[in-house]
Amino acid sequence: MEIKYQLKSASQRRSTPYQPTENIGFGRIRTDHMFVMDYADGQWQNPRVTSFGPLPISPGAMALHYGQSIFEGAKAFLHPNDEIYTFRLDKNIERLNTSASILCMPHVPAEMQKQAIEALIDVERLWFPRQEGACFYIRPFMFATEDNLSVRSANAYTYCVVISPSGAYYPDGNNSAIRLLVSKKYHRAVSGGTGAAKASGNYAASLRAATAAKEFGAAQVLYLDANNQQIEEAGAMNHFHVRKDGTLIIPTFTDTILKSITSQSVLALGEHLGCEIKQETIMIDDFIADVRSGEIVEAGGFGTAAVVSAVGEYIFEDNTIIQVADGQVGPVTKKLYQLYSDIQNGRCDDPYNWLTQIPRLYK
Numbered sequence: 001m002e003i004k005y006q007l008k009s010a011s012q013r014r015s016t017p018y019q020p021t022e023n024i025g026f027g028r029i030r031t032d033h034m035f036v037m038d039y040a041d042g043q044w045q046n047p048r049v050t051s052f053g054p055l056p057i058s059p060g061a062m063a064l065h066y067g068q069s070i071f072e073g074a075k076a077f078l079h080p081n082d083e084i085y086t087f088r089l090d091k092n093i094e095r096l097n098t099s100a101s102i103l104c105m106p107h108v109p110a111e112m113q114k115q116a117i118e119a120l121i122d123v124e125r126l127w128f129p130r131q132e133g134a135c136f137y138i139r140p141f142m143f144a145t146e147d148n149l150s151v152r153s154a155n156a157y158t159y160c161v162v163i164s165p166s167g168a169y170y171p172d173g174n175n176s177a178i179r180l181l182v183s184k185k186y187h188r189a190v191s192g193g194t195g196a197a198k199a200s201g202n203y204a205a206s207l208r209a210a211t212a213a214k215e216f217g218a219a220q221v222l223y224l225d226a227n228n229q230q231i232e233e234a235g236a237m238n239h240f241h242v243r244k245d246g247t248l249i250i251p252t253f254t255d256t257i258l259k260s261i262t263s264q265s266v267l268a269l270g271e272h273l274g275c276e277i278k279q280e281t282i283m284i285d286d287f288i289a290d291v292r293s294g295e296i297v298e299a300g301g302f303g304t305a306a307v308v309s310a311v312g313e314y315i316f317e318d319n320t321i322i323q324v325a326d327g328q329v330g331p332v333t334k335k336l337y338q339l340y341s342d343i344q345n346g347r348c349d350d351p352y353n354w355l356t357q358i359p360r361l362y363k
C-alpha cells in the first residue's frame with residue numbers, strides 16, 4: 001500500500017516533544033494528523049495521512065441510519081530507548097475484521113491496518129506525552145458512507161485512525177475499587193446478536209443501563225446473560241474474580257462477550273504471576289454466595305483503557321450490596337497491573353513478543 005502524506009506545514013505542526021504539566025486524561029487530546037482511506041468498487045483506495053479534521057459525510061450515509069460502524073482501541077508506549085512500541089496490535093487488527101464480519105462490512109487486510117497505524121504514529125512521534133503512566137491511545141474505526149436509505153450492507157466505507165495522547169487512566173495509581181450494578185433489567189447482548197463485535201451500536205444500547213448504574217452510585221453495569229443466570233461482562237471491560245486459593249477466573253468467551261485482548265493476555269501470564277488462571281461459566285447465584293462467604297477475595301474488570309479495574313462491591317436493583325473482602329484493591333489485582341504495565345512500558349522482559357517497534361519511515 002502506497003500511503004500519501006498530506007502533512008501540515010512545519011510551522012503548523014508540533015515541532016517539540018509534548019510535555020504536558022498536568023494529567024491530560026484519557027482520550028481527550030488529539031494530534032495534528034489522522035489516517036484515512038476509502039472503500040469503493042470493492043477496494044480500499046486513497047490511503048493518506050492527512051490533517052486531523054472533519055470528514056465529509058453525506059446525510060444519507062448508511063452508518064448514520066443503520067449503524068454499520070465499528071472500532072478498536074489499542075495502545076502504544078514510549079520506551080527508555082526513545083522508541084515507540086505498539087502492544088499486541090495484531091490482535092486489535094484481527095478483531096476489527098471479526099467485528100466487520102459480524103456487521104457485514106468489508107475486511108481491512110491486516111497488513112494495510114498495520115501500515116496505516118504505524119505510519120500515523122511515525123509522523124506523530126513528538127506528540128507522545130512525556131508524563132508518568134502515559135500512552136498513545138490508538139482508535140481505528142470504520143463506518144458506512146454510501147448514500148442510500150435501503151436497509152442492506154453498504155458498498156462504500158471509510159476506515160480512519162486517530163491517536164489520542166493519554167495520561168494514566170487512574171491518576172491515583174489504580175488505588176481505588178469501583179462499584180458495579182448487577183442488572184437483571186438491562187442486557188447488553190443475546191446469543192446470535194452482535195455482542196462479540198466492537199460495534200458502536202452496542203455502546204449506544206448500553207447508555208440507558210449506564211444511566212441506571214449512575215443512579216445506584218455504580219461506575220458501570222455488570223451484565224448477565226438474557227436469562228439472568230450467568231455473568232457476562234461489564235460492557236467496556238471483561239469481568240474476573242480471584243478465589244481464596246489464588247485461582248483467577250474469567251468467564252468463558254461466548255458470542256455475547258467481547259473477547260478482550262487484556263483478558264487473553266492475562267490468561268497467558270499465569271505462570272509469570274504464579275497463579276492459576278482459567279475460564280469458566282460463572283452462575284451469578286454461586287458468585288454472590290462465594291463473595292458473601294469469603295471464598296471470592298478479589299474481583300475486577302479487564303480492558304485496554306484501564307488495564308485492570310478493581311471491583312470493591314456489587315449493588316443489585318433491590319439495593320442489596322455485597323462487598324468483596326474488605327472492598328479495597330487486592331494483592332493479585334495490584335500485582336497483575338504492575339506486571340502488565342511493566343511489560344507495556346519496557347521495564348521488564350516481554351516474554352511473548354507482544355511489543356512491536358514503530359519503524360522510522362517518514363523523513
Ligand SMILES: *Cc1c(COP(=O)(O)O)cnc(C)c1O
Pocket residue numbers: 073198233234235236237238258259260261262263302303304305
Ligand atoms: C473493548 C471492550 C472490552 C475490552 O477489551 P480489550 O481488548 O481488553 O480492550 C471489553 N468489553 C467490551 C464490550 C469492549 O468493547
